[in-house]
Amino acid sequence: MKAIITCVVCPVSCPVEVEYHEHEILSIDRNQCKLALEYVRNEMFDPRRTVTTSVEVEGGAMPLVSVKTDRSIPKTQVAAAMKAICTVRVKPPVRTGDVIVANLLGTGANVVATRDVDPAATGAG
Amino acid sequence: MIRTERIDVAVIGGGPAGMAAASASRQAGAARVVLIERDPRLGGILNQCIHDGFGTKVFKEALTGPEFAGIYARKLKESGVETWLESTVIGFSPDRVLTICSRKGITRLETGAVVLAMGCRERSRGAIGISGTRPAGIYTAGAVQAYMNLRNIAVGRRFVILGSGDVGLIMARRLSLEGAEVVCVAEILPYPSGLARNVVQCLEDFGIPLYLNTTVVEIHGNSRVTGVTLAEVEPGGKMKRGSRRRVVCDTLMLSVGLIPENELSARAGVKLSPVTRGPVVDDSFQTSIPGVFACGNVLQVHDLVDYATLEAEKAGQSAARYSQAQVLPAANIPVEAGAGIRYVLPALVSGQEAVDFTMRVTAPSRERAIVFTDGTKEIRRLQQQVLAPAAMARVRLNRGRFDGAKKLVVEVAD
Structure with a gap:
């Protein structure tokens, strides 16, 4: 089987031609450096992505806190991850690095806050 | 009553460039540095850039926008810069006097040096002249991003994106993740405007087609967008005959370029480049007005925030040096x-x-x-x-x- 995968390790963005059989790469071509091999292998057999999104903060100075998975998760689980994170609500204060969801869907990745959100100011300033 | 204050270095804009310039200026010996930001918070556009990929050059890791901004905000605090939030510069004269409007009233700020770090703005529908009706449902990518990531508001369900700039590509992914449908991205050029990484991870991952040599020639709908007409563009800019086709959508999102925000610079008489639309600067980032410096997206639109901050640090150091020696x-x-x-x-x-x-x-x-x-x-x-x-x-x-x-x-x- 053949496939073309754009390597995004660097801006050269080689359109790498891959020949493979099941879970084995037989040959790669049109790559300018060795980094493409590992990228292509991961991208073909175990593609992963870091998920970045946001979570509602009840009574926060901002309505949302931005979050990310602290490591990449399998690409096939991204949609399920979004569904799971969507239902989460947190209360302020939230600090950068706070764990919002531990071990998301059993992937081993935690969902952590990527910013601080203080409680909403009370009374007129 | 107008208060007058005298300071060493004023930095206009509290985004990544402004924060980096102000910190560097203090560290280079400027005694009183004031950072002026019109928003209630520091960070500028990074606040809404919740995706990762920032800091790969400076910190050797892929941080999210808010994390990257947080690092510079801490640096700013530690370096002893005064931060004036919810403060807008409404006047700027060639002798480096700023007029600032805030809840405290009007302040006249006499400065030893000024660093311009106001960032850039998105080109809008008016800038590219698409014909058709004027319904609701036409947004710039950054506006959609601000609504979605800062205010928790979805502005549409079914999007066509015009322009393949990085913000547009990032938003194509973000919208898809949040359950909206992105029908396609149309790009008038024969190649994508954004980085290959974003084409792969924001479009290909979600099966969103990218049509090159294609643009939106008409917008349909009265109270709300009901669709757009796409057409292919031939080399030389002519529309290809018979290539018009109508696509149903409720929102048109524009990602058609950024323009440095230099209204203030122009008012003081800073010489601007017709190509970059930013100030003409020398190697200390000094503009045509002595003691006025520029850095970040107000100078030139960057693809990487890392380089904006590196440039800003140099501009901040130059400003400190000028405020002390009056000459470079x-x-x-x-x-x-x-x-x-x-x-x-x-x-x-x-x-x-x-x-x-x-x-x-x-x-x-x-x-x-x-x-x-x-x-x-x-x-x-x-x-x-x-x-x-x-x-x-x-x-x-x-x-x-x-x-x-x-x-x-x-x-x-x-």
Whole structure:
């Protein structure tokens, strides 16, 4: 089987031609450096992505806190991850690095806050 | 009553460039540095850029926008910069006096040096002149991003995106993740405007088609967008006959370029480049007005925040030096953009120290070189595997390289 995968390790963005059989790469071509091999292998057999999104903060100075998975998760689980994170609500204060969801869907990745959100100011300033 | 205060360095804009410039200015010895930001919070556009990929050059890791901003906000606090939030500069004169409006009233700020770091704005529908009706449902990508990521508001269900700039690509992914449908991205150029990484991870991952040589020629709908007409563009800019087709959508999102925000600079008489739309600067990032410096997206639109902050640190240091000594090395060697180079910064160099030149090429190419000459003789040649307008090139020339040169010319050559 053949496939073309754009390597995004660097801006050269080689359109790498891959020949493979099941879970084995037989040959790669049109790559300018060795980094493409590992990228292509991961991208073909175990593609992963870091998920970045946001979570509602009840009574926060901002309505949302931005979050990310602290490591990449399998690409096939991204949609399920979004569904799971969507239902989460947190209360302020939230600090950068706070764990919002531990071990998301059993992937081993935690969902952590990527910013601080203080409680909403009370009374007129 | 108008209060008057006298300070050493004023930095206008609290985004990444402004924060980096202000911290660097304090560290370089400026006693009183004030950062002026019109928003209630620091961070600028990074607050809404919740995706990762920031900091790969400076910190060697892929941070999210808010994390990157948080690091510089802490640096700012530690360095002892005064931060004036919810404060807008409404006046700026060539003698470096700023008029600032805030809840406290009007402040007249006399400064030893000013750093411009106001960032950029998105080009809108008006800037690209699409015909059709004027319904609700037409947004710039950054506006959609602000609504979604800061205010938790979805502005549409079914999107067509015009322009393949990075913000548009990032939002194509974000909208898809949040359950909206992105029908397609249309790009008038024969190549994507955004980085390859974003084309792969934001479009291909979600099966969103990217139509090159294609643009929106008409918008449909009365109270709300009901669709757009796409057409293919032939080389030379003509619409291809019979290529018009109508696509149903409720929102048109524009990602058609960014323009440095220089209304304030222009008012003070800062000379602007017709190509970058930012100030013309020398190698200390000084503009045509002595003691006024510029950095970040107000100077030139960057693809990487890392380079905006590096440039800003240099501008902040120069501002500190100027506020103390009232003079900087004269920059008399002009730098010209030659064949294949759309623009190069700085426009003038002193020859006193190493210079990091930043530039953009006019068209994508492979296996070519960026060449510096003094008009005739070659000074430096850097072989490039790939050159693309979407990726700013950055080249350092060490001191001594341009000894005795009357001018520098940068070009793309074989």
